[in-house]
Amino acid sequence: MASVLQLFRAAKKLKIADAAAAEKPLSSGDKTQDKLQIDELAAWIAESQDILYAQHKHKILIVLQGMDTSGKDGTVRGVFGKIDPLGVHSVAFKAPTPAEKDRDFLWRVHQQVPGKGELTIFNRSHYEDVLITRVHDWIDDKECARRYEHIRGFEKMLAETGTVVLKFFLHISSDEQKKRLEQRIADPDKHWKFDPNDLEERKYWSDYQRLYAKAIDETDADHAPWYVIPADSKTQRNLAIATIVVETLQNLKLAYPPANPDYSKLKVV
Template identity: 65%
Template structure:
């Protein structure tokens, strides 16, 4: 039986323009049904998180990357919204502070990786340091492969010390991004989401596609695989990511730790 995850694994020599951002492999053809399926999966993930937190044996890192408006925030709400905050946290990587810039670029990232029993969700991540920095030529061409090697070594270290890594690229089309940006401009209730810099970055769309393609290919490893998620449909994006996580976490053998026989002898007076 073919796993759900295998259908979305990044292939070698990935060309994003060849991947249909409208694709709906898991669709039931009924949007309301698919939203309920996502909710059910999110509740399963919450149950797994409870086991993860109790067992204190595994760590899970979820990385969300994508162009502006691709739905990173929406994914966090829909897929992880049922999880107990005690055992999960989301970190959003913004432009580095002066202190962070004074260190190597992975310094601030390492501080946010999950502890035992924890799920950490990166809304953007260390990959920004081989994306925007490259597109705007803030790093040299020679530094790019160096950073790919750094990232692979960093993720391998995390994997070898108990972290299961899921990397999701939320793939939207340029026309879909245009519609979403226009919605934010037209709706005053969405102005808080709007950043004028998004329009400037949009001018570099093709450069970002190349940067993403090469970053995905260079860092798509067995211990930290990339999944390319068609994301023009918000419902299918959420359903796909929730399905992959539920399927793969179910294989981790999570369980509550054995009971303590001495505790069972205690009497509450």
């Protein structure tokens, strides 16, 4: 299994190519089989969260990044959806509020980091502050470089204070995004997810791909690794992410705390 973490780990000097979005390295070739496998992995993750909470030692932070329609919400449902809602905290970072704009870009993010025994999912994150902001020239290269440095320091601090940080780039192709946006426009059940602004952002596709590659390259670290997940197939995406999460949790050797031997003598009257 150890190879899975290597398989998806961002390459040095990463280049993001449309073609790679369709790869299915973990697929059994049978979609039904793959989905059963995802269900099993998701159930295992849910059980592990219970131990994580009981052990009250590790903190797990999952960062999901990707272009519009890349499947961030679907990943939360598909991979983490079996966890007791009490045990998982999902945070969607939208455009910053006035109070957030008045402070450093890590302020709102730091507030939401997991405590001991907690698993938190960031649906978008502080990486937006080196992506959309740079694409639209709200910040220049110099400020962007400073922010990479701030992110590196912040994530290193989180890791050194006991947080397991996993970062996933959900990689879809331009064609796949086109298809998904068209569905959002056509399907009444998906209308609510459509934002005309997504069409504007799509015009900057190549800028985003370039800046994603740069941000990933600047902030990938063994204590806060980036995984590049082919995400044109939703099944493949969930299979890959679930497998990586399972392997990471297995490496932590989670265990319920030992029972207090004195308790076995207690009588409940």
